[in-house]
Amino acid sequence: MKVLSRVALGALVAAGFATSASAATLDDIKKKGHVQCGVSQGLPGFSNTDDSGKWTGIDVDLCRAVAAAVFGDATKVKFTPLSAKERFTALQSGEVDILSRNTTWTMGRDTALGLNFAGVNYYDGQGFMVPKKLNVKSALELGGASVCTNTGTTTELNVADYFRSNNMKYEVVAFEKADEVVAAYDAGRCDVYTTDRSGLAAQRLKLSKADDHVVLPEIISKEPLGPVVRQGDDQWFNIVKWTHFAMVNAEEMGVSKANHAEMMKSANPGIKRLLGTEGDFGSKLGLGNDWASSVISQVGNYGEVYEANVGPNTPLKLARGSNALWTKGGLQYAPPVR
Amino acid sequence: MQGLIDRITSLPEWYFELGRIDVTFAILMLAGVIATIMSWKGRPGMLVGAAYVVVAVVLAYFMSFQAAVGLGMIASIAALLVPNIHPEHGTISWFNDPRARGLIAQIILFLLVTFGIYAMVTNTIVNLERQNIASGFGFLNQTAGFGINQTLIPYTEESTYGQTFIVGLLNTILVAIVGIFLATILGFIVGVARLSKNWVINKIAYWYIEVMRNVPLLLHIFVWYFAVLRAVPDKRDKWSLFDTFHLNIYGIWAPEPLPGPMFWMTVVAFLAAIVIAFILAKLAKARQMRTGETFPSFWVGLAIIIILPLAAFFATGSPLDFEHPKFVAEGPIFKRGFEFQSGLQVIPEFIALLLALSIYTAAYIAEIVRAGILAVSHGQTEAANALGLRSGPTLRLVVIPQALRVIIPPLTNQYLNLTKNSSLAVAIAYPDLVAVFAGTTLNQTGQAVEIIVITMLVYLGLSLVTSAIMNWYNSRIALVER
Incomplete structure (x- = not known):
């Protein structure tokens, strides 16, 4: 009787209450067919809907880039607008897979909320x-x-x-x-x-x-803004982190959305590793070998995304400043693909 | 107690896969046995139950949960097997006793509910820990570090999150109480106007009700805040009334009363006057009951309440100063305007929220008042007239007391709504509980579960207190059946 009750209750608990927050996010995303991305409720240049209702901005493009890396298709992403107050709870509870919402990386947030910051896509103050x-x-x-x-x-x-x-x-x-x-x-x-x-x-x-x-x-x-993921899923953390790095590396190597096709034939070993024509770095992330190639061909490198959304030629008119590449006196620096 | 909680929450992962079921069983069995003993054996059973709880907790803490489970199982089976001695029918099998069967059904339901709550709480704790999310109530002692623009208690950026909670709570209570007061007055006026035979007054009240209650409250708040805000002078200008009260976009500025050391005498005199007026009214009523002679106790009482404190005030040498707000009209343009912390500033967020809440709720209260008055049969008025009562006393002594019986219960609902609706304050930056505590504090600490639970309990508490007061009043005015 006791054993039976235990089994029954155990099943009830497992089915009814247990959550699987640490399960593989990548598998879940592949199953549902899109990346769920938490963005702001409207901040021009970062995440904002344009006149036709399409999301635009540097934070939005990061999510598109992640979708391109995972699915090879930058359109397989859905956006959830979140207030500053809701954002962390939405990520913790699994409502979104990635929070890309001009969120400042602080020690408290990184350590006490069960979250990890996967990089800095805009150095602000x-x-x-x-x-x-x-x-x-x-x-x-x-x-x-x-x-x-x-x-x-x-x-x-x-x-x-x-x-x-x-x-x-x-x-x-x-x-x-x-x-x-x-x-x-x-x-x-x-x-x-x-x-x-x-x-x-x-x-x-x-x-x-x-x-x-x-x-x-x-x-x-100091306001380093960047994408955030849940703690406890290193694979997904790596995918988001390296998607950003791939975009920065691409700018540094001169690979852009515009010259992507040409660069696929490049003999430069660095570019070949980035675009997946040499090595198998994609599989280590659990993705296809063309992961970074899709990011760049569909979304662009970091510089292109910056110029298109917040750069001097946009209404925001923000100079690169701290967000220039490290080779040009800025802070944007990515470890090598090697 | 903390030790026990720590023991439960700090157990290793595997424990929660299997062990917590044992804990659950222990608690369920405990509850079952207590309920059984208490219901069957009366007061001595309660003592037995309490002793059992102590033993089980001690066992669970010092030995193991399994021991407590064992005890629970044995005790509950024993309790069920004890033959039930019925006062009239002698010994019957518990299985055939409808009382016992009903009891068992209740126990099972109780156990299921307990288990549900228990499983939810432990799961939350375990999941928070598994996801590395901070939990517990230690954050209430940490420094908050942010400013709040309306605080009824001393508060600085160095205060704690616990103090932000108090600040937010008091701000909520302030707007709720003043709002209830205004909404009631306005609602009664409009409700009576709605019954007026004067066509213009009647129609004005009608349209007031129809327009106000059919526009969402949030829009009311935005209209008052943004439309009205733009209409008043900006920071460097003002509208003044008697050169004492000022209005601009930063709110209403008034002289701040600074009571002197002897001011307490005036307060005491005021309280004493209220007590005297109350006793006087009682005596006058008693005399009227005895002899039929009337006494204008309302006016006399009012006079006492006004004159006595005034006399005390002047006798002690007018111990009240006023600090007028400082208005800078010259100098660099940025520095012009009222200086902060000079005089009394009522922030525009408070004014907008208060107006929106009172005006919106007053429309509902007006309908309640109208319904209450119409519910008193016209025969009552006719009977009062037949007895020779004039229209004033008829309304005051016959109609309103009966109308109140109908008005009070739905009025309580409106008071509760107003209090809960005040949480929309966050939209216009009024620092109420939801904005300060369930907003900023939640975001800075990330402890959503604890903060939301506290906030919910606060609103529940406020509502229960309001209900209790109104229910007490309702029972006082209820029809006394003889």
Whole structure:
């Protein structure tokens, strides 16, 4: 009787409650046929829907690149818009396979949330935006200001640290969604809008008169933004990490979406290993040997993605700066494919 | 207790594959035996049950869960085999006793529910650990490090997450209480206006109700916050009333009262006046019952409540100063406007949320009031008139007391709704419990399970307290049957 009950209850527990968070994400993804990617609720240049409802942005392209690496088809990806507050829970609970949502890599998040950051696809820092008419030249003049920002971000903590360490009074007005922050700042509820500088460049476009506002020169924090995966699945972690590295390596070697076909015939051993015409690096990831080749031919290298979404020729007009390759004085550096 | 919890939660992985079933059984058997003993044997059985719990917990802690299981199995079988001695029919088999059978069915249901809850809790703990997600309540003592723009208790960035919880909770309670107060007044006015014979007043009330309750609350909040916000002067300008109260986009600025050392006398006088007025009303009522003579106890009471504190206030030398908000009109443009922490600032987020909640809920309350008044049969009014009561006393003494019986229960619902709806505050940056605690704190610590559980318990607690108060009031005004 006891044994029987135990078996019955054990089955009930196993079927009803046990989750398999550490099971192979790659197998699950192949089974369902697409990568589920957590993105923002609308941040131009990073993840935003265009007029036709198509997702665009540097974070979105990273997810497309992962889909290209896994399926050889960059369109096999679905997007879940998440608020800053929901994002980690959505990833932890398996609702999304990868979180690519301008998320800052911090020690606390990396260690206490059961998550792993798989790289940095944008080196950012927090800045301040103020209306030009206020004649403010430096963030150090902001004592007594009312500051609009988003809840549930590192921004709230950085601004508190900055004003405290400079002995300045301030009032923080924190909204859940970025659109409300923009609306309140636009209405004059705050003198200052603070978030990552890339975010300021993007949100400025939503203001009624974008040119009346100026981003102050101070950068008050380090904000390395990158994709996040769950802990405990090293294979999937490697796939995301190396998809990003492949795009950086491709730019360094001069392999692009445009010249991909030509480069397939290249005699350069480095390029041959990257594009899978030599070696079997793809199989070590559990993918086909053309994994990186698909990424580059369908999405492009890191430089192309940057230029298309946030670069000087886009409305955001962000110079490469820290995000240039290490060979050009920036921080983007990838280990070799070898 | 903590030791026991640690023992359960720190056991190795294999234990949870098999062992927790034993723990479950132990708890189930325990519960079963206690329920059996308590129901069959009355009060002495409760003592036996309590002793059994102690023994089982001690066994489980110092020896093994298997021992507790063994004891549970033996005890429960023994309890079932004890012949049931029925007061009238003598000894009958427990299997044929409808009472015993009903009891067993209840025990089985109870065991299943207990098991479900137990399995959910342990699974959550195990899964959090397996995924390396921090858990526990230690975070409440960690430094929060972020600012909040409305705090009813002293709070700085160096305060703890525990204090952010208190700040958020108080902000929620503040907007709920003031909102309930305003919504009730407005709702009663509109409800009575809806019954007015004056065509204009009647139609205004009608359209108020139809428009307000058919627009989603979130839109109300956005309209008040964004539309009204844009209409008032900006930070460097203001509208002033008597040069004392000011309004601009940063909210309402008023003089902050600074009570002097002797101000407590005024407060004591105020409280004493309320007690005196209350006693006076009781005495007047008793006298009216005895002799039929009336006494204007409301007006006299009101006079006492106003005059007594005022007298105390001036007798102690007016110990109340006001700090006026500082408005900077000159100098660099950035520095102009009201200075923070000078005077009393009511932030626009609070105003917008309060207006939206009160105006929206008042539409529902108006309908409840109208229904309540209409529920009192017209014959009651006619009877009162026949007795020679004028229309004022008729309304006050005959109609309203009866209408309240119909009004109070649905009114309680509206109060609960208003409190829970206040969590929409997060949309417009009012720092309520959901925004500060279930929002920012959750995100900084990542401890979703603990924080959501605490938040749910808080709303449950607030609702139960509101219900308890309203139920008490309802039973007081209920029809006393003789």
